[in-house]
Ligand SMILES: Nc1nc2c(ncn2[C@@H]2O[C@H](COP(=O)(O)OP(=O)(O)OP(=O)(O)O)[C@@H](O)[C@H]2O)c(=O)[nH]1
């Protein structure tokens with residue numbers, strides 16, 4: 204999963220990125236058009252269940268689930284289309300972490316000389332809607348040319364797509380974005396290649412200081428109803444400073460500021476919730492590993508994430524829950540308690556399931 208950290212200039216994106224990735228050196232650094240810089244780092248998803256499983260099974264290798272964070276600079280309130288390269292980068296992420304300035308500091312310039320979290324959120328959302336609108340208009344123009352030219356797709360097909368894109372146009376005009384309309388499977392397929400910005404989930408991170416107002420009412424706006432459930436507040440600069448301290452000092456400061464969990468934990472937990480993600484585990488002497496799935500993933504689909512052969516040759520999955528294993532203490536006790544199950548193709552994998560896939564390997568000539 205790839206999450207893009209975005210926001211207006213100097214809102215604290217790089218500060219948050221450094222906090223989230225301080226144990227990992229950023230792997231890629233691209234400068235696009237000289238105006239956009241993208242730093243990328245792949246981060247382990249902290250999970251105490253994996254820690255427990257690792258202690259229990261003593262595997263040769265322990266692998267956590269992973270999230271890729273990208274620090275994406277270059278978004279301004281220009282009210283013009285983004286450069287193509289920036290748009291491509293933005294359209295390729297699975298979701299956004301939108302950092303919003305919510306701290307006052309005369310030394311840090313604000314592009315619009317104001318401290319107004321709600322105003323900044325709306326500015327960026329408008330930029331996203333504008334860019335989606337331009338993409339939609341471009342597509343409508345191409346469709347109209349296709350219609351005039353003839354000879355290719357059937358008129359019914361073209362007309363179907365035109366209607367759909369007109370619907371997207373209306374949605375962008377009357378509300379924040381494309382995510383407000385329900386699309387059927389065929390329509391989803393037609394829009395999927397465009398990577399519309401307003402159709403992606405967004406977590407808002409209010410980058411606050413200890414004096415700022417941090418309640419959700421701060422940004423209450425009926426236009427962005429859905430965003431309300433995806434807002435957290437962090438003290439970005441303080442969080443970053445804490446990551447640079449020795450462990451003892453770090454816990455002292457966290458207590459001092461009433462921080463119950465680290466910025467990394469908070470952001471990852473909220474991202475999982477926003478993306479509606481779950482984890483399942485595979486265990487053994489060689490490796491204990493966490494895998495990320497979306498809601499409603501069937502056992503064969505989950506098996507396919509481990510290996511495509513496990514998907515095609517799927518027979519059954521042996522399943523026990525982490526909760527049962529950690530409570531009862533061993534696989535045999537889980538079995539004795541009747542909590543160990545064999546599940547078939549229809550089974551929907553649950554968060555915390557420990558899976559062992561039975562499959563028939565394909566014959567290779
Ligand atoms: N007072 C205060 N300063 C902060 C906070 N977060 C970030 N800063 C400072 O604000 C300045 C900009 O922060 P960055 O993290 O570089 O912001 P950015 O969004 O990456 O900036 P650009 O990449 O230039 O758009 C830096 O000097 C930070 O130290 C905060 O919570 N409080």
Ligand SMILES: [Mg+2]
Nearest residue numbers: 216217218276
């Ligand atoms: Mg930056």
